[in-house]
Amino acid sequence: MNIPNLQIALDNNNLEDALLCLQEIAEYVDIIEAGTILCLNEGMKAVKYIKTLYPDKILLADTKCADAGKTVANNCKLAGADWMTVICSATLPTMKAAFDIMSDLQVELYGDWTFEHAKSWYDLGIRQVVYHQSRDSLLSGGSWGEKDLNKIEKLIDMGFKVSVTGGLDYDKIDLFRNLDVYTFIVGRGLREADNPAEEAAKWKKRLEEIWG
Amino acid sequence: MNIPNLQIALDNNNLEDALLCLQEIAEYVDIIEAGTILCLNEGMKAVKYIKTLYPDKILLADTKCADAGKTVANNCKLAGADWMTVICSATLPTMKAAFDIMSDLQVELYGDWTFEHAKSWYDLGIRQVVYHQSRDSLLSGGSWGEKDLNKIEKLIDMGFKVSVTGGLDYDKIDLFRNLDVYTFIVGRGLREADNPAEEAAKWKKRLEEIWG
Numbered sequence: 306m307n308i309p310n311l312q313i314a315l316d317n318n319n320l321e322d323a324l325l326c327l328q329e330i331a332e333y334v335d336i337i338e339a340g341t342i343l344c345l346n347e348g349m350k351a352v353k354y355i356k357t358l359y360p361d362k363i364l365l366a367d368t369k370c371a372d373a374g375k376t377v378a379n380n381c382k383l384a385g386a387d388w389m390t391v392i393c394s395a396t397l398p399t400m401k402a403a404f405d406i407m408s409d410l411q412v413e414l415y416g417d418w419t420f421e422h423a424k425s426w427y428d429l430g431i432r433q434v435v436y437h438q439s440r441d442s443l444l445s446g447g448s449w450g451e452k453d454l455n456k457i458e459k460l461i462d463m464g465f466k467v468s469v470t471g472g473l474d475y476d477k478i479d480l481f482r483n484l485d486v487y488t489f490i491v492g493r494g495l496r497e498a499d500n501p502a503e504e505a506a507k508w509k510k511r512l513e514e515i516w517g
Numbered sequence: 518m519n520i521p522n523l524q525i526a527l528d529n530n531n532l533e534d535a536l537l538c539l540q541e542i543a544e545y546v547d548i549i550e551a552g553t554i555l556c557l558n559e560g561m562k563a564v565k566y567i568k569t570l571y572p573d574k575i576l577l578a579d580t581k582c583a584d585a586g587k588t589v590a591n592n593c594k595l596a597g598a599d600w601m602t603v604i605c606s607a608t609l610p611t612m613k614a615a616f617d618i619m620s621d622l623q624v625e626l627y628g629d630w631t632f633e634h635a636k637s638w639y640d641l642g643i644r645q646v647v648y649h650q651s652r653d654s655l656l657s658g659g660s661w662g663e664k665d666l667n668k669i670e671k672l673i674d675m676g677f678k679v680s681v682t683g684g685l686d687y688d689k690i691d692l693f694r695n696l697d698v699y700t701f702i703v704g705r706g707l708r709e710a711d712n713p714a715e716e717a718a719k720w721k722k723r724l725e726e727i728w729g
Contacts (some may be wrong), residue, residue, distance in 0.1 A: 316585065316588075318588070318592060341582075341583070341584070341585070341589070342585055342588055342589060342592070344557050344560075345556050345557065345560065345561065345580055345589060345592065346560050346561050346592055347560040348556075348557065348558050348559040348560030348562065348563075349557065349558050350560065351560075368557055369581065369583045369584075369604070370553075371553070371581045371604055371625065371627050372553070372581075372627065372649070373528065373553070373554055376528075376530070376554055377553070377554060377557060380530060380554070380557065380558055392581070392583055392604055392606060392627075393606055393628070394604060394605055394606040394627045394628030394629070394630070395627060395628065396627065396628065398656065398657040402656075413583065415583050415584065415604075415606045415607060415608065416605070416606030416607065416608065417606070417629070417631075417634070418606070419629075422628075422629070437584070444610065444614075445610040
């Protein structure tokens with residue numbers, strides 16, 4: 306198995322906070338995500354600033370695009386994003402329009418998506434999906450379990466690179482140890498740590514220990 | 518039946534173009550939508566400017582929120598939005614979190630939503646849904662048909678206020694004449710008209726003729 310990537314989800318309300326976070330931890334992460342909250346609040350300016358300051362990192366614009374795939378992808382690309390996200394309930398033409406423009410695309414799995422849907426994305430050439438525990442579901446008491454791990458394994462077996470996200474902190478990494486996870490996406494687990502740089506370094510070390 | 522509202526979808530790439538459009542047609546529309554494309558490009562600044570300049574219009578932030586409902590709704594409200602949208606594949610806790618904050622909420626119907634899902638939104642207290650022809654589907658040759666009208670009628674019968682959108686121009690209004698449509702959402706049909714103000718006035722007149 307490969308060592309999973311570490312992705313910081315910058316779901317900050319403003320660009321200053323996002324940049325402050327990056328100043329501390331950018332060196333430890335492989336992928337920087339301009340979160341939906343950040344994009345909706347600051348616009349593509351956020352993506353532009355981040356790409357300018359961290360040109361060597363993969364930059365993902367978490368647009369959760371549902372429509373107008375071509376326009377949204379063009380705007381993301383123009384701002385400097387390498388990848389973007391689409392929501393699983395977007396139509397295939399929307400996904401294709403975005404996929405044709407970006408260097409890579411992630412489908413965000415929310416709600417009642419099916420493996421049949423996943424097959425249709427795969428047939429389009431899409432290879433990345435994001436498996437979620439919704440932030441709001443977690444707030445309502447949900448948590449990671451066997452059911453999630455089985456679905457992730459099935460997606461990996463289909464040929465997808467699977468990123469996992471939602472309420473992930475250091476203590477949960479081991480849950481995934483038998484899976485070829487592509488990327489761990491961590492937001493508050495890093496941003497709100499007492500010492501974000503130390504926490505990110507600890508994550509990287511543990512990922513190498515388990516998957517290395 | 519009530520006279521349907523007319524909503525302008527400001528899916529502009531930048532705020533200047535959106536404000537220029539409003540300067541011409543705001544007087545004819547009931548609801549102003551800060552489109553997803555505009556919000557993602559300009560951030561909540563777009564919502565703030567529009568609410569400042571047009572405080573008496575209902576302002577909808579088309580966030581198509583999929584997660585973090587509380588944060589996104591708080592940010593929209595702070596910027597001056599009256600309503601916001603959530604994507605149909607958002608979890609119920611996400612919808613509830615947003616609905617608790619905004620004065621009203623619209624669920625955007627994309628992909629394989631079901632009437633069972635719609636019932637669960639209704640049970641949360643949500644009364645607005647947006648029935649779409651996806652922009653990208655339209656570009657791939659899709660169009661409005663009997664199947665759409667039947668689904669819209671069923672949603673209205675369930676008690677929803679249904680907005681319709683997607684490739685709507687003046688010539689398509691009559692298709693809906695037997696339905697108690699709550700709002701017609703028009704984007705390029707108004708923004709890209711030779712004379713947007715005249716086109717919007719023509720829309721209003723026709724809505725009054727049919728539904729008045």
